[in-house]
Amino acid sequence: MNNAFLKIESLAKVFPSMRGGEPLTVFENIHFQIAKGEFVCIIGHSGCGKSSILNVLAGLDEATRGSVIMDEREVSGPSLDRGVVFQSHALMPWLTVMQNIVFAVKSRWPEYSREQWKGQAQKYIDLVHLTGAEDKKPAELSGGMKQRVGIARAFAIQPKMLLMDEPFGALDALTRGVIQDELVSICAETHQTVFMITHDVDEAILLADKIVLMTNGPHAKIAEIVVNTLPRDRSRHDVHKHPHYYRIRNHLVDFLVTRSKEFRNNVPADYDPKHPPHVRPGLEPDTDVLPDQDARVRHLHQPAMPVAA
């Protein structure tokens, strides 16, 4: 793949042994690539090192081995090129919404005038529909609004790449849905390259072009990369009506429930960690149609896939 914008090569994270025990390898042999403008989600159980990978990409953590190359340059240390949306929104509580975003804008363009800082911030406040809340402090906002500010702050510096660590994990389902829709439209508008961690299978199908599946840790690996074959202009309201939807969803749920932990014991013969297989479950014909269609649909309509913490 020549158009790779971000290349991750043989990344590994090893924690040194505690009191003479074995060193703990969280993940190893991680290879994958992200093209410009692509939205990639990573799914896996807790402890597989998703957050570590994201922190390495953000430059907040160092990998034990391997390299990350973005835009033909090796990533070392944090940079304004990579915006981060933190799970806990990480807003500064003593600053207003406007000041929080201006703080970021000012870091990106210190040479701008005060008006330009505010103008840039205002643009992204409007984009996440927080117009009118500019002078509120984070404590006066709901969880969803806080995370919108976090998203606006990350987008406002116009990073080459956006990293999101379970940005909607702490939100209720209704708020999450609304912000997901906003994120879809912002990404469509800005052609932002995004790498996002999620626990939510439906969220991944709605947002991602590719879904990276990680096996359970320790020694976590990328089992495969699911290509989302749904058309890109997806919306929360009708995405589940597309014939590919349940095929992809079943594939993901199946992976999380069983294959993520069994992968280690029966690695496919042709598995090559340098080129994890790209699969397109949406294009595969249904092989195991249950006789009782209604029961199956009911089963699938259960809320977001629960994942062991």
Place this chain on the structure above:
Amino acid sequence: MAKSLWVRSSAVSLLILVVLLSVWHLAALPEKSSGAPAGMSDEYAAMMGMGAAAAPKAGMPGPADIAVTVWEKLSDPFYDNGPNDKGIGIQLGFSLARVLAGFFLAAAVAIPLGFVIGMSPVMRGALDPFIQVMKPISPLAWMPLALYTIKDSSLSAIFVIFICSLWPMLINTAHGVASVKREWLNVALTLEVSPLRKAFQVILPAAAPTILTGMRISMGIAWLVIVAAEMLVGGTGIGYFVWNEWNNLSLNNVIFAILSIGVVGMVLDLMFGWVSRLVAYRE
């Protein structure tokens, strides 16, 4: 609801005040049987200080006496009739000047040093033993050393205030800086914020409430210590005033001084409370 709560607690406060003043008044009443013991001649009784004329003058002053003293003292707070007779305003002014000088000197040392300790675990470990040993030393224990090296009583008092204000500010600043949330520092990191901007725009506002708490504690301690320090070094100040009036056996003035120490201490604390609210933030 909040207002009625305020009204009710004020009423109870007033009631307590009235009770306390009545008890004080009754306890301080001159004894009725002020006459001399039986068999003693009036002349001898007067000589012994037990005569009818002597009794009301001695003993504890009552609230009414104090009210008169307060009125007299406050109506002319800034007179200066030589070293042993100055108005209360002048004495409190001397004490406040020493406290503020020592306090702000201590802040100028403690807050930057606390930043260093809070940000660097190495410095924290290195300085911790010194802090642990120095902190429990009564500030007055430094007085002889201060007098010997500085050779100036007023500066020595300021030094004692400096020493006693240092520790709460140092420890609170270090704690506040060390416990700034990792996520805010990560935000600063990913935005490539310069170290100076990070210190002033992220760490300082994040740690400000804790730093202010330390300053408030320091100011409270400084105001406690200045009275004792001035009793030792003498010359001027509210502490010296208390001791001087005790030597004059003027309990009226001693009680008046005690009240003014309390009121000034309260005002100082209220001021820090007000500043604390300015830098406080809700998460």
